[in-house]
Amino acid sequence: xxxxxxxxxxxxxxxxxxxxxxxxxxxxxxxxxxxxxxxxxxxxxxxxxxxxxxxxxxxxxxxxxxxxxxxxxxxxxxxxxxxxxxxxxxxxxxxxxxxxxxxxxxxxxxxxxxxxx
Amino acid sequence: xxxxxxxxxxxxxxxxxxxxxxxxxxxxxxxxxxxxxxxxxxxxxxxxxxxxxxxxxxxxxxxxxxxxxxxxxxxxxxxxxxxxxxxxxxxxxxxxxxxxxxxxxxxxxxxxxxxxxxxxxxxxxxxxxxxxxxxxxxxxxxxxxxxxxxxxxxxxxxxxxxxxxxxxxxxxxxxxxxxxxxxxxxxxxxxxxxxxxxxxxxxxxxxxxxxxxxxxxxxxxxxxxxxxxxxxxxxxxxxxxxxxxxxxxxxxxxxxxxxxxxxxxxxxxxxxxxxxxxxxxxxxxxxxxxxxxxxxxxxxxxxxxxxxxxxxxxxxxxxxxxxxxxxxxxxxxxxxxxxxxxxxxxxxxxxxxxxxxxxxxxxxxxxxxxxxxxxxxxxxxxxxxxxxxxxxxxxxxxxxxxxxxxxxxxxxxxxxxxxxxxxxxxxxxxxxxxxxxxxxxxxxxxxxxxxxxxxxxxxxxxxxxxxxxxxxxxxxxxxxxxxxxxxxxxxxxxxxxxxxxxxxxxxxxxxxxxxxxxxxxxxxxxxxxxxxxxxxxxxxxxxxxxxxxxxxxxxxxxxxxxxxxxxxxxxxxxxxxxxxxxxxxxxxxxxxxxxxxxxxxxxxxxxxxxxxxxxxxxxxxxxxxxxxxxxxxxxxxxxxxxxxxxxxxxxxxxxxxxx
Numbered sequence: 111x112x113x114x115x116x117x118x119x120x121x122x123x124x125x126x127x128x129x130x131x132x133x134x135x136x137x138x139x140x141x142x143x144x145x146x147x148x149x150x151x152x153x154x155x156x157x158x159x160x161x162x163x164x165x166x167x168x169x170x171x172x173x174x175x176x177x178x179x180x181x182x183x184x185x186x187x188x189x190x191x192x193x194x195x196x197x198x199x200x201x202x203x204x205x206x207x208x209x210x211x212x213x214x215x216x217x218x219x220x221x222x223x224x225x226x227x
Numbered sequence: 228x229x230x231x232x233x234x235x236x237x238x239x240x241x242x243x244x245x246x247x248x249x250x251x252x253x254x255x256x257x258x259x260x261x262x263x264x265x266x267x268x269x270x271x272x273x274x275x276x277x278x279x280x281x282x283x284x285x286x287x288x289x290x291x292x293x294x295x296x297x298x299x300x301x302x303x304x305x306x307x308x309x310x311x312x313x314x315x316x317x318x319x320x321x322x323x324x325x326x327x328x329x330x331x332x333x334x335x336x337x338x339x340x341x342x343x344x345x346x347x348x349x350x351x352x353x354x355x356x357x358x359x360x361x362x363x364x365x366x367x368x369x370x371x372x373x374x375x376x377x378x379x380x381x382x383x384x385x386x387x388x389x390x391x392x393x394x395x396x397x398x399x400x401x402x403x404x405x406x407x408x409x410x411x412x413x414x415x416x417x418x419x420x421x422x423x424x425x426x427x428x429x430x431x432x433x434x435x436x437x438x439x440x441x442x443x444x445x446x447x448x449x450x451x452x453x454x455x456x457x458x459x460x461x462x463x464x465x466x467x468x469x470x471x472x473x474x475x476x477x478x479x480x481x482x483x484x485x486x487x488x489x490x491x492x493x494x495x496x497x498x499x500x501x502x503x504x505x506x507x508x509x510x511x512x513x514x515x516x517x518x519x520x521x522x523x524x525x526x527x528x529x530x531x532x533x534x535x536x537x538x539x540x541x542x543x544x545x546x547x548x549x550x551x552x553x554x555x556x557x558x559x560x561x562x563x564x565x566x567x568x569x570x571x572x573x574x575x576x577x578x579x580x581x582x583x584x585x586x587x588x589x590x591x592x593x594x595x596x597x598x599x600x601x602x603x604x605x606x607x608x609x610x611x612x613x614x615x616x617x618x619x620x621x622x623x624x625x626x627x628x629x630x631x632x633x634x635x636x637x638x639x640x641x642x643x644x645x646x647x648x649x650x651x652x653x654x655x656x657x658x659x660x661x662x663x664x665x666x667x668x669x670x671x672x673x674x675x676x677x678x679x680x681x682x683x684x685x686x687x688x689x690x691x692x693x694x695x696x697x698x699x700x701x702x703x704x705x706x707x708x709x710x711x712x713x714x715x716x717x718x719x720x721x722x723x724x725x726x727x728x729x730x731x732x733x734x735x736x737x738x739x740x741x742x743x744x745x746x747x748x749x750x751x752x753x754x755x756x757x758x759x760x761x762x763x764x765x766x767x768x769x770x771x772x773x774x775x776x777x778x779x780x781x782x783x784x785x786x787x788x789x790x791x792x793x794x795x796x797x798x799x800x801x802x803x804x805x806x807x808x809x810x811x812x813x814x815x816x817x818x819x820x821x822x823x824x825x826x827x828x829x830x831x832x833x834x835x836x837x838x839x840x841x842x843x844x845x846x847x848x849x850x851x852x853x854x855x856x857x858x859x860x861x862x863x864x865x866x867x868x869x870x871x872x873x874x875x876x877x878x879x880x881x882x883x884x885x886x
Contacts, residue, residue: 127245150877172646175644
């Protein structure tokens with residue numbers, strides 16, 4: 111009984127371990143990790159502004175420090191937003207260009223076909 | 228049964244080696260199929276460890292005395308719970324429990340939804356598997372749990388009576404969960420170093436696992452203390468025993484990490500320091516295990532009957548050398564700290580001070596623990612470092628730590644001004660001075676405890692003020708009712724307020740710890756009907772009697788207790804004589820309140836029924852246990868997943884006018 115059970119356990123284990131190896135497709139490992147600990151997202155800056163406001167209301171920050179830091183982080187937020195905007199604009203621009211190129215290509219193909227006829 | 232048991236051990240060993248190799252091959256060849264096969268193997272290793280546990284539990288529970296382990300640590304007359312708990316009474320069983328947790332954590336990491344598609348997964352798994360392989364090598368060749376005896380004995384040797392206590396059901400389990408739990412952040416740290424990158428996800432995962440390990444480590448230590456208090460009968464709960472120190476040291480370094488990681492998250496600083504703390508914490512858990520298993524130091528945890536310690540020492544050395552090599556080789560590659568300290572009056576500065584104190588405390592405990600070994604090696608004589616050394620060194624450290632805890636919540640990140648500091652501290656400082664005055668007025672004369680209670684109340688008050696001001700600040704914007712504002716304040720900042728709850732727990736525990744300065748003790752031999760007076764208590768020894776429980780004989784004294792003439796009831800301290808164990812054990816009688824514990828030990832008795840009792844009045848001990856509950860609640864609150872507070876505020880460096 112114990113021997114039969116042992117064989118079943120070993121067979122089951124081997125089955126589980128070997129199955130992935132027999133797969134034909136090799137789904138690629140995900141891309142490399144990016145060190146994003148230095149990146150500051152707009153969300154982070156909002157959280158910072160939120161915390162600064164809380165600290166100010168809780169009297170941990172002086173009025174002067176609060177105003178100075180607030181301006182500093184609002185400026186950072188504006189910079190980040192500006193960067194985002196630019197990035198998305200370039201994205202849209204390039205997307206439009208891509209579409210235009212594709213249309214041109216299609217049109218050229220059609221013209222060629224027509225010409226051939 | 229033993230066949231399946233042994234199969235589960237050796238198959239797990241083979242599969243963990245296979246998984247380790249296949250993960251590395253998978254990483255090297257960038258082949259997901261190999262990694263998936265490794266993942267499956269890790270899962271089977273966990274299933275095998277579960278099977279081993281199940282078989283050993285079954286063997287212990289049904290008294291299969293043909294197993295060497297069962298006959299060595301149980302007897303047929305043991306209550307079923309203790310038969311099962313004998314799993315961690317000996318080396319083989321407790322290492323199996325350790326391995327089980329390790330494989331469980333590995334499977335959890337590998338199959339965690341959060342780790343899906345994360346390139347770090349095979350690295351983390353491989354590092355954890357390297358640990359697993361070591362434990363399976365020990366289980367397979369040194370401390371084997373499923374060895375059969377040539378002759379089946381009629382009865383087992385029984386379980387050490389000291390271990391027959393409810394505390395012992397939980398102490399090793401929680402402590403191991405904590406110890407092994409630290410392998411996870413360690414694996415994450417090393418994996419991050421190998422791939423030369425630390426991302427925000429790494430920080431989040433490591434922090435979470437570290438809090439879990441820290442919580443279990445705390446629980447393990449406190450439950451161990453509770454067991455010592457009720458079972459050993461010496462009147463205290465912490466004796467700076469080498470093995471207690473061994474689990475206290477990683478607790479200190481992990482506490483330091485949990486604070487310093489916040490500086491990294493918000494300011495991008497202390498990257499190397501944080502990784503070093505994780506590596507150090509893990510190395511200290513291995514060091515602790517080496518101390519327990521080697522028996523190089525005299526300890527209440529007397530498992531040191533084998534050469535296991537040497538293996539642990541070798542493994543620890545390998546782990547430390549490997550980690551240091553990785554750390555050094557990646558040192559220059561890790562991005563340099565982007566932030567810097569701007570003001571002495573800032574939260575990050577106070578966290579840094581807290582770190583220095585905690586690491587200093589770790590060093591003090593480490594030195595006190597290994598000093599007997601050093602002295603033996605250098606001078607040839609083993610010098611015992613006693614409780615007074617630790618108390619003298621650690622008391623000011625604890626107070627300094629509590630003071631920093633008091634200051635920390637009231638100052639902002641980046642900068643605070645002296646004026647704000649003064650405004651925030653004034654009320655708590657005055658109120659704590661009132662507490663000091665009251666204590667002195669009530670007749671307390673010892674300076675140390677008065678100062679301690681002053682600092683603890685200061686810490687409690689600054690925290691209460693922090694909650695109050697938080698609620699007030701929130702209400703300014705939201706106009707919510709007070710309880711609603713408090714609820715949302717806490718829910719939206721789980722980490723911060725969970726941490727504050729933990730601080731409350733520490734403060735309550737500190738109250739109990741300082742209380743031990745005021746314990747009083749008397750030892751008296753009294754005839755039947757005689758009385759013992761201690762403080763306001765009068766104990767009347769009424770009679771001595773005997774009863775049987777299974778094969779054990781219990782001798783107990785019946786004592787009537789009154790306090791200031793008021794009847795408090797009866798206590799029955801016991802002495803238990805075991806049918807299957809030579810040494811009798813003590814069962815302390817504790818009559819406790821929040822104010823103090825009356826602690827009675829039946830020491831000895833004569834034929835004429837005269838009996839000797841050790842009676843202690845231990846003030847405020849209950850607060851240690853209450854504090855630990857609060858601490859666990861705070862930890863769980865902090866790591867509970869919610870949809871709020873997932874974005875960490877980020878602080879940039881100072882704005883420099885020149886460059």
